[in-house]
Amino acid sequence: MTTHQRLTKVFVQSLELPETTGVEKLTYREHKSWDSVGHMRLVAALETEFSVLLETEQILDFSNFKQGLEILKAHGITD
Amino acid sequence: MASLIDLSGKVALVTGASRGIGRACAEILAAHGAKVALNAVSDPAALAKQAEELQRRHSQTCWALPADAADASAVTQLYKDLLQKAGRLDILIANAGIMEDALIGMIMPEQIQRTLAVNIGGVLNHIQMAARLMKRNAKDGGSIVAMSSIIGRVGNTGQMLYGASKAAIIGAVLSAAKELASDNIRVNAIAPGFIDTDMTAKLPKDIREKRIANIGMGRIGTPEEVARTALYLASSLSGYVTGQIVGVDGGMIV
Numbered sequence: 001m002t003t004h005q006r007l008t009k010v011f012v013q014s015l016e017l018p019e020t021t022g023v024e025k026l027t028y029r030e031h032k033s034w035d036s037v038g039h040m041r042l043v044a045a046l047e048t049e050f051s052v053l054l055e056t057e058q059i060l061d062f063s064n065f066k067q068g069l070e071i072l073k074a075h076g077i078t079d
Numbered sequence: 080m081a082s083l084i085d086l087s088g089k090v091a092l093v094t095g096a097s098r099g100i101g102r103a104c105a106e107i108l109a110a111h112g113a114k115v116a117l118n119a120v121s122d123p124a125a126l127a128k129q130a131e132e133l134q135r136r137h138s139q140t141c142w143a144l145p146a147d148a149a150d151a152s153a154v155t156q157l158y159k160d161l162l163q164k165a166g167r168l169d170i171l172i173a174n175a176g177i178m179e180d181a182l183i184g185m186i187m188p189e190q191i192q193r194t195l196a197v198n199i200g201g202v203l204n205h206i207q208m209a210a211r212l213m214k215r216n217a218k219d220g221g222s223i224v225a226m227s228s229i230i231g232r233v234g235n236t237g238q239m240l241y242g243a244s245k246a247a248i249i250g251a252v253l254s255a256a257k258e259l260a261s262d263n264i265r266v267n268a269i270a271p272g273f274i275d276t277d278m279t280a281k282l283p284k285d286i287r288e289k290r291i292a293n294i295g296m297g298r299i300g301t302p303e304e305v306a307r308t309a310l311y312l313a314s315s316l317s318g319y320v321t322g323q324i325v326g327v328d329g330g331m332i333v
Contacts, residue, residue, distance in 0.1 A: 044214045053159050056151070056207070 002079050006049055007068050014045035028063040050077055084314045086113035090165040094118045094148055094205060095175030097126055099276030100226060103302035104172045104309045109137040111310060116142045116161055148175040148201025158208040168212040170313045173202045174226040178278050180237045191240060198244035206255050213264045220263025224312045225252050227268040227324060233333050249324055256322030265321040267312045272328025274300045295330025
């Protein structure tokens with residue numbers, strides 16, 4: 001599975017979204033599932049899936065799918 | 080009779096573990112089967128030696144993870160190291176603290192900054208990171224025990240700054256307990272009274288005797304007596320206890 005696919009799975013499972021959801025278009029606080037509680041669930045799921053520990057700044061900056069990929073890249077995770 | 084408390088498979092982190100109450104907490108957790116990470120800010124070599132000795136005495140894996148609790152970046156790095164070494168966290172004893180007594184009007188701004196940074200900033204830094212690791216434990220959750228003080232509950236002359244920092248811990252614990260309960264993470268505080276540590280050993284003899292005279296049980300407490308309460312709060316014996324401030328003070332009146 002690619003990083004993109006793994007991150008998509010993290011979004012769908014942690015935010016309890018239908019698999020058909022276009023996660024790349026989601027923005028933090030603009031979807032009912034992605035509120036602050038959902039955000040911390042998403043962060044925990046991402047950290048577990050990729051075995052990383054995000055900095056507080058990264059948690060706050062993580063506001064869309066693309067940012068998620070950037071954060072993973074900063075942790076050395078790319079395809 | 081087998082012990083009621085078995086922490087086998089659990090990983091504990093103790094801050095301020097090099098002496099006094101923190102040292103006693105590390106000892107009792109390892110003695111009951113936990114793998115223990117020791118944290119302190121000064122003398123990393125001595126901390127490493129302490130971890131080795133603890134490991135040898137209790138046949139438990141122990142690690143030394145030096146870091147300043149007041150430094151958020153250093154605390155984050157500590158948790159990255161812990162995750163790499165231990166793979167999980169079940170118990171946090173947030174014990175690191177400093178005490179500098181001064182009368183009102185004689186407290187330096189630097190003292191305010193440092194005391195709040197260590198005593199409450201450090202606890203906040205650790206709870207933030209520990210909770211994130213404990214959430215990964217799913218239904219097993221975790222237990223966070225923060226070290227407040229009787230002074231944070233009732234105050235004392237010459238201890239406005241220390242009392243403020245320890246009262247702040249109580250506020251943090253009460254809020255964290257509510258926020259983390261749904262993740263099965265319990266958060267409690269201990270409010271020790273007059274305990275026989277390096278911190279209290281510095282007091283002049285007359286003040287020491289006066290304080291002991293105000294203790295219902297007529298004696299100073301030991302770090303081990305505080306550690307036993309920490310053990311109870313860390314274990315499943317207190318599995319339905321959260322958001323509590325437990326006094327360990329022998330009936331002290333301040």
